[in-house]
Amino acid sequence: MAAGGNASGIPTVNGSLYFDERYLGKPLVYCGTGGIMPSSLPDGRKTHEKRVMSGDRIFMVGGRIGKDGIHGATFSSEGLSETSPVSAVQLGDPYTQKKMLDFLLEARDAGLYNFTQDCGAGGISSSIGEMAESSGGCTVHLDRAPLKYPGLDPWEIFVSESQERMTLAVPPGKAGEFVSLAHLRDVEVSDLGEFDASGFLRVLYGARVVAFISMQFLHKGVPQLQLDAELRTPKLSEPAIAEHQNLGGILLSLLARPNICSKEHIIRQYDHEVQGSSVVKPLCGVKADGPSDAGVIAPLLGRPEGLVVSNGICARYSDIDAYQMAANAVDEAVRNYVSAGGSLDRLALLDNFCWGDPIASPDNPDGRHRLAQLVSACQGLYDACLAYGAPLISGKDSMKNDYRHGKWRISVPPTLLISAVGKTDDVSLSQTTDFKSAGDAIYVLGLTRAELGASEYYAMNNATGTAVPKVDFRRNAALYKKLEIAIRRGVLSSCHDCSEGGLAVALAECCIGGRLGAAVAFPQGKYIGKLTPAQLLFSESSGRFVVSVKRKSEKALRAIMRGAACERVGEVKGDLLSISVRGQEAVSVPVEGLSSAWKRTMGW
Amino acid sequence: MVKRARFPKKGKKAQIGKAKKKAKKPAKKMKMKKKIAVRSAKKIHSKSKARHVKKKAHARNANGVKMKAKGKSVVAKAVKIPIPQKEQRKPRCIVLAGFGLNAEAELAHAFCLAGAEAEIVHFSDISSGREKLSDYEIFAIPGGWSFGDDIAGGRVLSNKLKHTFRAQFEAFVASGKPMLGVCNGFQVLVKLGALPNISGSFAQESTLTFNKSGRFEDRWVYLKPQKSACKYFEGVPFINCPVRHGEGQFVPRDRKMLDALARAGMVPIKYCDEKLDDSAGYPQNPNGSAENIAGICDKTGKILGLMPHPECSIARTLFPRFTAGVSYEKNSMRFFENIVKAAKEHVK
Numbered sequence: 022m023a024a025g026g027n028a029s030g031i032p033t034v035n036g037s038l039y040f041d042e043r044y045l046g047k048p049l050v051y052c053g054t055g056g057i058m059p060s061s062l063p064d065g066r067k068t069h070e071k072r073v074m075s076g077d078r079i080f081m082v083g084g085r086i087g088k089d090g091i092h093g094a095t096f097s098s099e100g101l102s103e104t105s106p107v108s109a110v111q112l113g114d115p116y117t118q119k120k121m122l123d124f125l126l127e128a129r130d131a132g133l134y135n136f137t138q139d140c141g142a143g144g145i146s147s148s149i150g151e152m153a154e155s156s157g158g159c160t161v162h163l164d165r166a167p168l169k170y171p172g173l174d175p176w177e178i179f180v181s182e183s184q185e186r187m188t189l190a191v192p193p194g195k196a197g198e199f200v201s202l203a204h205l206r207d208v209e210v211s212d213l214g215e216f217d218a219s220g221f222l223r224v225l226y227g228a229r230v231v232a233f234i235s236m237q238f239l240h241k242g243v244p245q246l247q248l249d250a251e252l253r254t255p256k257l258s259e260p261a262i263a264e265h266q267n268l269g270g271i272l273l274s275l276l277a278r279p280n281i282c283s284k285e286h287i288i289r290q291y292d293h294e295v296q297g298s299s300v301v302k303p304l305c306g307v308k309a310d311g312p313s314d315a316g317v318i319a320p321l322l323g324r325p326e327g328l329v330v331s332n333g334i335c336a337r338y339s340d341i342d343a344y345q346m347a348a349n350a351v352d353e354a355v356r357n358y359v360s361a362g363g364s365l366d367r368l369a370l371l372d373n374f375c376w377g378d379p380i381a382s383p384d385n386p387d388g389r390h391r392l393a394q395l396v397s398a399c400q401g402l403y404d405a406c407l408a409y410g411a412p413l414i415s416g417k418d419s420m421k422n423d424y425r426h427g428k429w430r431i432s433v434p435p436t437l438l439i440s441a442v443g444k445t446d447d448v449s450l451s452q453t454t455d456f457k458s459a460g461d462a463i464y465v466l467g468l469t470r471a472e473l474g475a476s477e478y479y480a481m482n483n484a485t486g487t488a489v490p491k492v493d494f495r496r497n498a499a500l501y502k503k504l505e506i507a508i509r510r511g512v513l514s515s516c517h518d519c520s521e522g523g524l525a526v527a528l529a530e531c532c533i534g535g536r537l538g539a540a541v542a543f544p545q546g547k548y549i550g551k552l553t554p555a556q557l558l559f560s561e562s563s564g565r566f567v568v569s570v571k572r573k574s575e576k577a578l579r580a581i582m583r584g585a586a587c588e589r590v591g592e593v594k595g596d597l598l599s600i601s602v603r604g605q606e607a608v609s610v611p612v613e614g615l616s617s618a619w620k621r622t623m624g625w
Numbered sequence: 626m627v628k629r630a631r632f633p634k635k636g637k638k639a640q641i642g643k644a645k646k647k648a649k650k651p652a653k654k655m656k657m658k659k660k661i662a663v664r665s666a667k668k669i670h671s672k673s674k675a676r677h678v679k680k681k682a683h684a685r686n687a688n689g690v691k692m693k694a695k696g697k698s699v700v701a702k703a704v705k706i707p708i709p710q711k712e713q714r715k716p717r718c719i720v721l722a723g724f725g726l727n728a729e730a731e732l733a734h735a736f737c738l739a740g741a742e743a744e745i746v747h748f749s750d751i752s753s754g755r756e757k758l759s760d761y762e763i764f765a766i767p768g769g770w771s772f773g774d775d776i777a778g779g780r781v782l783s784n785k786l787k788h789t790f791r792a793q794f795e796a797f798v799a800s801g802k803p804m805l806g807v808c809n810g811f812q813v814l815v816k817l818g819a820l821p822n823i824s825g826s827f828a829q830e831s832t833l834t835f836n837k838s839g840r841f842e843d844r845w846v847y848l849k850p851q852k853s854a855c856k857y858f859e860g861v862p863f864i865n866c867p868v869r870h871g872e873g874q875f876v877p878r879d880r881k882m883l884d885a886l887a888r889a890g891m892v893p894i895k896y897c898d899e900k901l902d903d904s905a906g907y908p909q910n911p912n913g914s915a916e917n918i919a920g921i922c923d924k925t926g927k928i929l930g931l932m933p934h935p936e937c938s939i940a941r942t943l944f945p946r947f948t949a950g951v952s953y954e955k956n957s958m959r960f961f962e963n964i965v966k967a968a969k970e971h972v973k
Contacts, residue, residue, distance in 0.1 A: 027770065205749050206723065295727060295768070305948075458949075
């Protein structure tokens with residue numbers, strides 16, 4: 022990802038790394054990209070409307086076709102084994118893509134094409150096939166496609182997923198200008214045929230017809246699958262873990278866990294500054310090594326408007342309840358987004374599913390349960406999107422993430438990655454997670470419940486439990502709107518969401534970022550109720566933040582937060598994080614100790 | 626405004642919109658390239674753009690905003706003030722683009738803010754003769770991954786330049802006009818032999834090679850200006866900006882050359898720590914460069930190359946700790962203003 026993003030000149034501003042042993046068979050990599058499109062072209066055409074006209078030339082642009090990436094998509098939808106073909110993996114070349122990108126933007130503004138589609142799964146077979154629906158048919162000459170080396174059969178040319186290619190519909194009158202611009206910019210383009218209104222996809226290799234399919238069948242001919250789902254309730258129970266008096270040691274172990282520890286080693290290998298627009302970067306704080314909740318960029322150089330980008334992922338929750346896994350993934354993404362300065366009014370989400378095979382067969386006895394988990398997750402996603410008023414504007418799924426070796430099978434846990442993106446009117450109002458100055462008051466926003474199910478704390482004790490965090494959408498949405506106002510009015514000095522590891526980890530991370538200690542106390546009272554110290558400090562209840570405010574802004578914060586849970590828990594102070602619960606000291610660790618535990622795991 | 630030189634479009638004259646100065650250009654030249662019409666600021670506002678069109682919008686607005694906020698800023702000076710006599714036009718800056726370069730927009734933006742008129746020009750527009758270096762007073766090569774940096778950083782682009790518009794390039798060097806190479810641009814200038822060019826024969830004398838850490842790194846650094854022939858750092862106490870490269874370790878041919886560089890005042894900028902100690906080691910010196918050298922210049926001080934990206938620290942909100950009130954954008958802007966100032970004497 023570093024090679025692709027860096028050489029393409031695209032800043033990698035946000036990301037996360039999530040570990041579970043079940044990804045050993047098929048590690049998952051998600052990558053999301055966003056761009057900005059003019060609403061209309063210099064010639065007045067609206068860019069959101071695109072149509073292929075009958076008579077348009079079919080142009081393939083960019084890289085050449087090779088055997089790499091043949092069956093790439095079907096490969097990623099099959100169980101991985103020692104017989105999986107090496108050629109299924111595409112060989113990327115970001116330089117070719119960057120040249121193509123620059124050229125396409127220039128050709129776009131010159132009005133040289135009507136339609137563009139990338140060659141993803143299925144290569145030109147799918148890009149041309151889909152584009153031909155717009156005009157009503159096409160004729161493709163595969164022998165005109167440029168190859169990396171000779172020896173490809175026509176079907177291989179048609180389905181290869183070799184990278185860095187796009188398919189364009191170029192009006193015949195513009196083809197000459199299009200080709201000469203491409204030559205000038207050293208980008209390879211080839212005219213593969215013509216879009217027409219014949220009603221057929223006609224594919225030729227020389228004079229030989231190698232495919233002739235009606236557009237009707239191609240697009241509407243596939244029968245819908247009817248599948249059965251059956252939700253099985255997992256047999257789980259709350260573990261009995263002895264209450265520790267001193268939770269400081271546990272906090273240090275949590276900070277060192279792969280899902281929580283610093284990812285600085287990786288982050289620094291991604292260019293997160295190119296394009297000169299990164300406002301909130303992946304790392305923050307006095308030593309630029311504290312974690313950020315979200316990325317904020319101001320892509321219109323010199324202008325205050327920007328975009329907030331964040332993500333949420335909590336696959337392990339699906340071991341208890343796939344509905345709450347999805348709901349929490351959305352909540353985490355939204356929480357991160359709001360924490361850095363995003364607004365719910367301008368929020369859009371993306372959903373990316375990766376599942377183990379959900380189709381039952383003798384080979385796959387728990388297929389029906391997996392399918393039911395998929396249904397549950399979709400319901401959780403649906404409810405969350407409605408509650409936060411956020412549309413799902415893009416997404417993807419991959420359903421066969423299983424690895425087989427003899428009797429062994431490793432399947433990924435049901436995994437849903439949610440990305441959040443939205444516009445902010447003024448990036449200078451963004452907030453970061455690091456404590457800023459001693460004397461600031463620390464507040465916890467949102468309620469902590471006894472929700473240790475599938476938490477990092479339980480995972481550290483080799484337990485799953487039952488009490489998975491349940492998202493209270495209405496309460497959270499109300500809190501997020503209030504927090505948005507507090508950030509917009511500049512009331513806060515810092516803001517950090519609580520997720521993996523709970524309150525204690527969030528407090529520790531704020532301390533690490535600012536290299537400042539904190540004196541925090543939870544006296545017996547309404548906020549902690551009957552919670553045990555471990556439940557209070559390590560529960561991963563949704564909808565919570567740790568914020569710090571200047572003394573003089575406390576009144577303003579309380580006023581804004583009226584009606585929401587907003588508990589003053591201590592102040593930024595010294596170089597020691599101390600947390601007491603019901604008057605008893607639970608944690609007392611120097612900030613340098615927190616930071617070295619947090620950075621050691623991946624401090625290569 | 627930042628403009629991007631355009632591919633010629635048949636039968637369509639270049640539209641320069643409101644940029645009146647351009648009207649003085651011969652019509653023949655105008656046919657050579659189609660430029661994006663400069664829209665009114667209002668219209669641009671409603672049209673958020675993909676990269677290159679967008680750039681133009683920023684620059685214009687940034688100028689506008691800055692003028693309103695600080696009537697006496699240097700940017701404001703460069704914007705039209707009615708003068709009865711013949712008005713001197715802004716220095717023109719050509720920012721190279723294409724073939725994998727990718728930081729042209731922010732570099733052009735910085736030069737615009739500093740009072741130049743920056744134009745982003747594709748390499749092939751110069752090599753094919755559509756654009757001439759001599760029409761410009763500043764030549765800037767931005768960062769990026771030219772030709773994927775597949776052989777070595779900047780190697781292929783420097784070779785391509787040698788075999789296409791070398792004569793123009795050498796004439797630009799001889800003219801004494803300012804030239805800046807940032808990151809990949811610095812690598813290109815070093816591999817071209819334009820830096821440090823002690824011999825004067827454009828032979829490569831030093832190199833920028835893989836970081837000592839062995840990997841690409843993105844981190845913010847402090848830079849301390851040194852006594853040198855380069856005047857671009859005058860009045861700049863230090864610069865705080867990001868580095869992001871995998872091949873930034875400056876290696877001179879030998880110790881003798883290192884001493885010669887120092888004696889001739891060709892080391893204008895070094896990595897340092899927060900207290901401006903320029904002997905600090907990793908990570909303050911992020912790549913293991915000899916003597917913490919972050920950038921070098923030629924004998925005249927007019928050609929400067931550096932690995933860090935001052936164009937990425939020209940606004941308050943780009944600083945990692947701006948939320949804590951820490952930012953040094955004025956220092957970086959001063960650097961660009963000094964380059965533009967040096968270019969002014971070449972404006973005819």
